[in-house]
Amino acid sequence: MHPSRLTTNTTIWTFGFILQCVLVYVVFRRGIARRFPVFASLLVFYPVRAALLFGLSGHISSGGATLLYEVLSFADDALQLMVAVEVTLHLIRDMGGWTRFRALLCLLLLGAASVFTWITLVLVPNRISTDRLQLFAWFVLLALFGTVSKSSRSPNLMRISAGLSVFSLVQFSALAGRTIAFLSRNADQYAAWSYVPALSYLGIVIFWIITLRKESERILIPSEIAS
Numbered sequence: 001m002h003p004s005r006l007t008t009n010t011t012i013w014t015f016g017f018i019l020q021c022v023l024v025y026v027v028f029r030r031g032i033a034r035r036f037p038v039f040a041s042l043l044v045f046y047p048v049r050a051a052l053l054f055g056l057s058g059h060i061s062s063g064g065a066t067l068l069y070e071v072l073s074f075a076d077d078a079l080q081l082m083v084a085v086e087v088t089l090h091l092i093r094d095m096g097g098w099t100r101f102r103a104l105l106c107l108l109l110l111g112a113a114s115v116f117t118w119i120t121l122v123l124v125p126n127r128i129s130t131d132r133l134q135l136f137a138w139f140v141l142l143a144l145f146g147t148v149s150k151s152s153r154s155p156n157l158m159r160i161s162a163g164l165s166v167f168s169l170v171q172f173s174a175l176a177g178r179t180i181a182f183l184s185r186n187a188d189q190y191a192a193w194s195y196v197p198a199l200s201y202l203g204i205v206i207f208w209i210i211t212l213r214k215e216s217e218r219i220l221i222p223s224e225i226a227s
Contacts, residue, residue, distance in 0.1 A: 005191075012198055013050065019205045020047040030214040032156060038086040039160055042079040049076070073131060080137040080164075087144055087161055094152050105147075113139035120172075124179055138168035159211045163204040170200040 033040035
């Protein structure tokens with residue numbers, strides 16, 4: 001006998017909430033929040049949002065619930081973009097500071113993310129909920145990881161960027177899966193794809209709990225290491 005959707009949702013929510021609280025503890029306990037305060041704020045925001053939505057469920061009107069969800073979604077998008085800025089600033093510092101070429105590269109990245117966001121919005125049916133600001137953030141985080149993997153000397157920056165980029169990729173895959181299911185009118189497949197981001201994020205949370213380590217506030221450049 002298959003478990004009900006309510007039981008499945010409750011199990012995922014409970015397990016996810018506990019894991020996210022453990023990750024928040026790890027990030028502050030190991031001093032990672034001091035170097036990456038915006039990333040830490042995003043991690044704190046997720047369990048707080050989950051608890052708020054769960055606690056208020058059934059206690060506020062449908063209109064109030066919709067407004068609360070929209071406000072929290074906007075805050076999520078804003079924090080993701082701020083994390084992208086934080087990752088960029090750490091990366092630029094690791095590379096030796098701003099230059100005209102690096103500033104131009106950032107502008108090109110933002111332009112490319114905007115174009116791909118527009119293309120995605122054109123391809124996805126209007127009846128499928130898509131947040132353009134969130135799409136933009138996913139494209140930016142994906143593009144950033146390519147540069148971080150080549151240029152960063154901070155292990156934690158690499159792991160943070162890797163987790164965010166994998167989650168962005170999963171979100172795009174889930175969006176594509178939901179779109180195909182919607183066009184083929186397969187409700188079960190659509191519902192199954194809706195679980196993919198949540199389950200994938202739990203895997204990323206476990207990855208961060210295991211791999212994020214305390215590191216120096218100042219990452220030495222190669223010439224300083226050699227001396």
